[in-house]
Amino acid sequence: MPFDKPLPAYLSPSKLNDFSACYRKYQYGAIDRIPSKSAYPLVKGRIVHAILEKLFGLVGAERTMEAAQSFIDEAKASELTPDAMSDIGYDKALESVLNKEIRSSLDGYFRLEAPAEVNVKQVEFQMKATIAETPLFGILDRLDEEEDGSLTIVDYKTGKLPRGQYYDKRFDNMEIYAALFKETHQVRPVNIRLIYVEAGHSDMVLVEGKRVDQQIGRAAAAWRLINRFYEEGDFAANPSSACRWCPYTSQCIESGVAVKL
Ligand code: SF4
Numbered sequence: 001m002p003f004d005k006p007l008p009a010y011l012s013p014s015k016l017n018d019f020s021a022c023y024r025k026y027q028y029g030a031i032d033r034i035p036s037k038s039a040y041p042l043v044k045g046r047i048v049h050a051i052l053e054k055l056f057g058l059v060g061a062e063r064t065m066e067a068a069q070s071f072i073d074e075a076k077a078s079e080l081t082p083d084a085m086s087d088i089g090y091d092k093a094l095e096s097v098l099n100k101e102i103r104s105s106l107d108g109y110f111r112l113e114a115p116a117e118v119n120v121k122q123v124e125f126q127m128k129a130t131i132a133e134t135p136l137f138g139i140l141d142r143l144d145e146e147e148d149g150s151l152t153i154v155d156y157k158t159g160k161l162p163r164g165q166y167y168d169k170r171f172d173n174m175e176i177y178a179a180l181f182k183e184t185h186q187v188r189p190v191n192i193r194l195i196y197v198e199a200g201h202s203d204m205v206l207v208e209g210k211r212v213d214q215q216i217g218r219a220a221a222a223w224r225l226i227n228r229f230y231e232e233g234d235f236a237a238n239p240s241s242a243c244r245w246c247p248y249t250s251q252c253i254e255s256g257v258a259v260k261l
Pocket residue numbers: 021022023024025028237238239240242243246247248249252257259260
């Protein structure tokens with residue numbers, strides 16, 4: 001089956017995850033560009049990210065809880081579009097849940113750190129570079145400078161703490177971001193930090209060259225396969241328990257794939 005749309009110019013870590021989970025999921029999202037419905041956790045995550053981005057747009061002393069709370073309405077207004085509200089079934093009950101969870105996320109975040117004391121260098125910035133013949137793209141949540149001058153790349157997580165196989169893979173995407181940062185800024189970040197906002201928990205590791213190389217190797221292998229499947233016109237479906245959270249189940253069912261729901 002030839003594709004009438006071009007291959008995306010870049011591979012992002014999230015699309016790499018889609019490809020690793022199911023080749024067909026990558027095809028539907030990245031090549032066919034089938035719009036996917038918003039899901040509640042995604043919308044909530046965007047709102048919390050937007051609040052924290054605004055908070056770090058202020059000078060240190062102004063980064064208070066009151067300031068963070070003052071950004072809630074604006075962040076909700078920009079993320080709760082009519083389509084998003086329809087997708088997630090936004091009603092009074094869900095509004096109450098969302099408000100509670102946003103407040104709980106801000107409580108968790110302020111329990112974890114005092115944003116006034118964080119030496120932030122940049123927030124929400126795009127990075128694009130070709131590494132190992134693989135065009136990579138990503139948006140980094142935050143870049144901090146530690147007291148000793150070392151740089152830390154930071155990712156906010158707005159879901160639950162990872163468990164099982166997800167725990168072991170939790171730094172995989174950020175190791176690609178570390179390579180992207182080094183390539184685009186000519187400086188190697190020293191640390192990777194994940195902030196689990198609602199849990200008020202963070203995980204920090206040193207950037208290890210070997211692990212970064214492994215993740216770049218994974219991305220490069222995927223990009224070679226993506227190009228091959230695109231030429232061949234076939235991205236095979238790989239039904240698994242992940243079908244339950246996939247936005248393309250109806251397309252798969254229509255094309256005869258035995259999805260696992
Ligand atoms: S529904 Fe399942 S098989 Fe179909 S694209 Fe999604 S993950 Fe793949």
